[in-house]
Amino acid sequence: MPKFKAPRGTYDVLPDTASHWSRVETAFAEISELYGYGEIRTPMFEETDLFVRSSGETSEVVNKQMYTFLDKGERSMTLKPEGTAPVLRAVLEGGLLNQQGQVVRVWYKTPIFRYERPQKGRCRQAHQVGMELIGSSSPNADAEIIEMTVRFYQALGIKQLGVLVNSIGRAQARRAYADAILNHMASWLKDQDQEGRARAEKNPLRLLDSKDPSIQDLLSGAPVVTDYLEPESREHYDAVLKRLNEADIEFEEAPRIVRGLDYYTDTVFEVEGRMLGAQSALCGGGRYDKLIQELGGSPTPAVGAAMGIERALIAMEAEDLLPDVDRLDVFVVALGDQAIQIGNRIVDRLRKEGVSCQQDIEGKGMKNQMKQAGRSSARWTLILGEDEIAAESVTIKNMDTGDQQTVPQADLVSRLKS
RNA sequence: GCGGAUAUAGCUCAGGGGUAGAGCGCCUGGUUGUGGUCCAGGAGGUCGUGGGUUCAAAGCCCAUUAUCCGCCCCA
Known part of the structure; x- marks a missing residue:
């Protein structure tokens, strides 16, 4: 607690x-x-x-x-x-x-x-x-x-x-109108407790937007401010x-x-x-x-x-107009020291391109990193493992459709932007 | 300021004077290269707070705080 x-x-x-x-x-x-x-x-x-x-x-x-x-x-x-x-x-x-x-x-x-x-x-x-x-x-x-x-x-x-x-x-019209309202409500006013009466007399116009149904009833035939x-x-x-x-x-x-x-x-x-x-x-x-x-x-x-x-x-x-959570563009999943290094460089490059990125900082395994990617509601996950490192490529996974493809690292930015 | 209701797990809630519950979420594993599905296991609570009654209180009583609804007020 x-x-x-x-x-x-x-x-x-x-x-x-x-x-x-x-x-x-x-x-x-x-x-x-x-x-x-x-x-x-x-x-x-x-x-x-x-x-x-x-x-x-x-x-x-x-x-x-x-x-x-x-x-x-x-x-x-x-x-x-x-x-x-x-x-x-x-x-x-x-x-x-x-x-x-x-x-x-x-x-x-x-x-x-x-x-x-x-x-x-x-x-x-x-x-x-x-x-x-x-x-x-x-x-x-x-x-x-x-x-x-x-x-x-x-x-x-x-x-x-x-x-x-x-x-x-203006002041004059308001004063005249306030009197008219108090006059109109005189019988009701008599039955109010002291506080209610004081409140009404202090600012009679307030009675107009009262939510009390009995007041609203009485007001139906009341004079209108615009006439004054x-x-x-x-x-x-x-x-x-x-x-x-x-x-x-x-x-x-x-x-x-x-x-x-x-x-x-x-x-x-x-x-x-x-x-x-x-x-x-x-x-x-x-x-x-x-x-x-x-x-x-x-x-x-x-x-x-x-x-x-x-x-x-x-x-x-x-009215259900509030936007969904802000989405991250990219989550980078990197497996192994070398992949992490390359991943860091990619993240840096993407951020400089205005692409929002995050990566695992806890040294977790594949499954956990994918989970983090899912939770971050990233649009894409980039996967860097031994295969990708060897081929200087990167796997791009679309997190909404589940589709994924492997492309050269050099093409990454243009792929993401298209 | 006035009237009414509520407070139990991270969330939504059930229960009820005698060993603290569900669903969702979370963690771990099934799967040392795949999240959102499935299966198995697990962690997590001084039952809002403080007093009182009782052999025993999370439950009953009193007080208090917070939240919600209405009045009032107003954005």
């Missing part, structure tokens, strides 16, 4: 699944580059206040879920619970927005830390990729971000997903929808979509996996025009999204 275990809510990515991770990460990096986004990397922890300011003092994340600690200088630090605020901080600090009218496009890949009760698709150290488009209030920006997320999931091959788009307007939008917000929202239609992005309008972090304005969206159980959100994003100001920058509109890597992997697993 090992003495240590990975801390609660964390886990290791072992070699058999690491390639799945890099596949997701690579897909996102490629999409980002295609849209002209530059990578940005920020520290794992920040001043606690950055997250309090950005996510909102009343948010669940800030209240209950942050990994906060005092460093040796008695400064309150927090492991980043989300990616956006640190990116904006870095963009401001790095002077990327110092020229007026500049539009900045960045993408990132990062772990995030939230103290939560672990569940499938919900860990204390989770991983996200995301992008931010900073400096544009155009609906085209919102549409670009949504389009990118869709392209990302398409690149991974995930089919069963829903793209849910909504607008929650200010004229500019309405216009913006319509333009986003129009742009998405033009780009042939499949989506649905979902008035129940709100976001958990306080900084969103106008457009919010979510990509939902239909195979994910309770943790169904694959991606969340939206516009946050007030946030940069909140962080001390000049007023700057922006829009962005974050995608959970774990959840993408769960979705891919459910």
Whole structure:
């Protein structure tokens, strides 16, 4: 029994699944580059206040879920619970927005830390990729971000997903709408315990995506946020929808979509996996025009999204999209000292040609070496024994079909490449 | 944070107050030049952890930890 275990809510990515991770990460990096986004990397922890300011003092994340600690200088630090605020901080600090009218496009890949009760698709150290488009209030920006997320999931091959788009307007509309919801739910609210009531009153919009069937029933006749939008917000929202239609992005309008972090304005969206159980959100994003100001920058509109890597992997697993184990090209079976020497030279030569190779290092016999070859899932096994040495040849065995033929060592590379 | 379930071999699991089980995997041999098939043999477990009850606990009781499902939250 090992003495240590990975801390609660964390886990290791072992070699058999690491390639799945890099596949997701690579897909996102490629999409980002295609849209002209530059990578940005920020520290794992920040001043606690950055997250309090950005996510909102009343948010669940800030209240209950942050990994906060005092460093040796008695400064309150927090492991980043989300990616956006640190990116904006870095963009401001790095002077990327110092020229007026500049539009900045960045993408990132990062772990995030939230103290939560672990569940499938919900860990204390989770991983996200995301992008931010900073400096544009155009609906085209919102549409670009949504389009990118869709392209990302398409690149991974995930089919069963829903793209849910909504607008929650500006502060005024939201306040008016929140009142309307509370009003609508007044009779239900009376019957709730104190905590439930406090939660509902703190953020009435949250009621909208509750999974409680009794709440959902009551909400069926409830007012819709889009009826409360200010004229500019309405216009913006319509333009986003129009742009998405033009780009042939499949989506649905979902008035129940709100976001958990306080900084969103106008457009919010979510990509939902239909195979994910309770943790169904694959991606969340939206516009946050007030946030940069909140962080001390000049007023700057922006829009962005974050995608959970774990959840993408769960979705891919459910749709059987995860690639097989990485195959080795060649395993060299060599029998006897001389053959081993020649085998080493061949392995070296093949690796220089970009052919992945392995050979026995334990001095085992034929049978065992063949077994290793099988286990390595090599495409070909090269056999070097007395006969081959004498003839300066090598036997190539195709491990899938079992066919084998003996060819001159000089022809090896061209044989393998054909 | 709340509710429910689970924890036995590397993996998937069965069992059950009195000597620890299966399938798969692993090792060895049949085959000192052929893996994935077959046959034979073998290794591997303080039954999650800590206490308690008992002549006896892996089983019963209590606590604890981890995982899974739902709520909550969200990626």
